[in-house]
Amino acid sequence: MRNVGFAMFLVYWATLAAGAQNSPDVGGGTTILALEHAWDQAQERGDVKALAAIFDNSLIYIDYDGKLLTKAEYLARVKANNTHIQQIVAEEMSVQMFGNTAIVVGSYRVKGVENGKPYLRRGRFTDTWVLTGKNWICVAAAATPILH
Amino acid sequence: MWKLFAVLLVLAPQLTAQVRTALDGDRNRILSLENAWNQAVHQKDTSALKMLLSRDLVYVDFDGKLMDSAAYLASVQSQAIHPERIVSESMNVHLYGAVAVVNGVYRESGTKSGKSYTLRERFTDTWVRQNDSWVCVASQSTLASQ
Numbered sequence: 020m021r022n023v024g025f026a027m028f029l030v031y032w033a034t035l036a037a038g039a040q041n042s043p044d045v046g047g048g049t050t051i052l053a054l055e056h057a058w059d060q061a062q063e064r065g066d067v068k069a070l071a072a073i074f075d076n077s078l079i080y081i082d083y084d085g086k087l088l089t090k091a092e093y094l095a096r097v098k099a100n101n102t103h104i105q106q107i108v109a110e111e112m113s114v115q116m117f118g119n120t121a122i123v124v125g126s127y128r129v130k131g132v133e134n135g136k137p138y139l140r141r142g143r144f145t146d147t148w149v150l151t152g153k154n155w156i157c158v159a160a161a162a163t164p165i166l167h
Numbered sequence: 168m169w170k171l172f173a174v175l176l177v178l179a180p181q182l183t184a185q186v187r188t189a190l191d192g193d194r195n196r197i198l199s200l201e202n203a204w205n206q207a208v209h210q211k212d213t214s215a216l217k218m219l220l221s222r223d224l225v226y227v228d229f230d231g232k233l234m235d236s237a238a239y240l241a242s243v244q245s246q247a248i249h250p251e252r253i254v255s256e257s258m259n260v261h262l263y264g265a266v267a268v269v270n271g272v273y274r275e276s277g278t279k280s281g282k283s284y285t286l287r288e289r290f291t292d293t294w295v296r297q298n299d300s301w302v303c304v305a306s307q308s309t310l311a312s313q
Contacts (some may be wrong), residue, residue: 077261079270085289085311087270115223115304117295120266122305124225124233143231145307147293149263158261159268161291161307165231 048114051121051148051155058157059107059127067094074157075149081161083142104131119150126165141165193301194260197267197294200301205253213240220303221295227307229288250277255290265296273308287311 054073061069071094078090088096112125123146130139147159200219207215217240224236234242242248258271269292276285288308294301 075263079259079261079268079291081270081289081291081307081309083309085309087289115225117221117223117297117304118265120293120295120304122225122293124227124305126231143227143233143307145225145227145291145293145305147266147268147291147305149266151263158263158266159270159291159293161227161289161309163227163229163231163307163309167230167232 047121047150047155048116051114051123052112054148054155054157055109055112055123055125055146059109062097063104063107065097065100067098070094070097075151078157079159083140083162083164103133104129106130121148121150121155122146123148127162190262193262193267193296197260197269197301198258200294200303201255201258201269201271201292204303205255208243209250209253211244213244216240216243221297223304225305229286229308229310247280248277249279250275252276267294267296267301268292269294272311 058070058073060066061073071090074090074093076090078093080088080090080093082088106129108128110126110128112123115122115124124144126141126143128139128141130137132138142162142164144160144162146157146161148155149158150156203215204219206212207219220236220239222236224239226234226236226239228234228242252275254274256272256274258269261268261270269290271290273288273290274286275288276283278284287310289311290306290308292303293305295304
C-alpha cells in the first residue's frame, strides 16, 4: 500500500515536471527537491520499488566509502538494510539547472545501527538529474564524508 | 510506400553507423578533456581550467569541502601543494544527449607543505554541451581504498 501511495506521489511530481516545461519554471527546482526528499523517505522505508522509479538503469552511485555501485547493487543494498538506517536528513540542498540537466548539491546526516553499534554519519552529496521525456531521472549520485 | 520502406532499409545501417560514430566522438572528446584537466592541475594552469569548467561549477573535494569555480581555481594555485603525478584510470562515459557523466579512479601523489601524500579517489564528473563545447558543471571525489 505504501508503494502504491509513493508511486502516486512520484507520478504527481513527474506531472508537475512535465507541466513545468511550458512555464518559466522550467528549472523544476522544486520538483527535483521533492524527488530528493522522496528518495530519502523511500530509502528510510527500504522501499526498493519506489527507488527503482527514481533512477535510470545506468545509474552510477558512489558510496561514502568510495565504492562504485550499479543501480541493481544499490537497490540490493537498500533491501538488505545491513546498515539499519533509522533516519536520513538532507540539509542545505541547492539545485543548479543547465537546460535539461539539474545538479543537486547538499549535505546529509544519517542515523542508524551497524553491527549492533549506533552510528551518525555526515556527508556531502552531488546528484545529477536528467529530464527524459516528461520525467526527471537520476543518472548519477556521489557521497563523500565531511572530514574538514 | 514500398519504395520508402526500401530506402529506409538501405539507409538504416548507415544512419546507425553515423550515430555510433558521433557518440564515440563525444566519448573520446570527453576523455580527452578529462586528461587535459589533469594536465592543467599538474601545471597549475588556471587559464586552461577556465576553458574546461563552467563558471557555475559545483566541486566537492575528497574531504567533503564544497567549492565554487573561484574557490576551486584558487585551491589549484595553492603554493603549498605540488602534485607530481596525476592519473585517471578506469574511466567510463555515459551519454544522455547533451549531458555526459564520467566516473573513474583518480590517483594523485606529490608534496603538501613539504610532506609527501598519495590520494586514490573515486570521482564523478558531469559535463554539459554548451554551444558545441563540453564544460564540466559538477565534480565530486570520494576517497577509495588503495
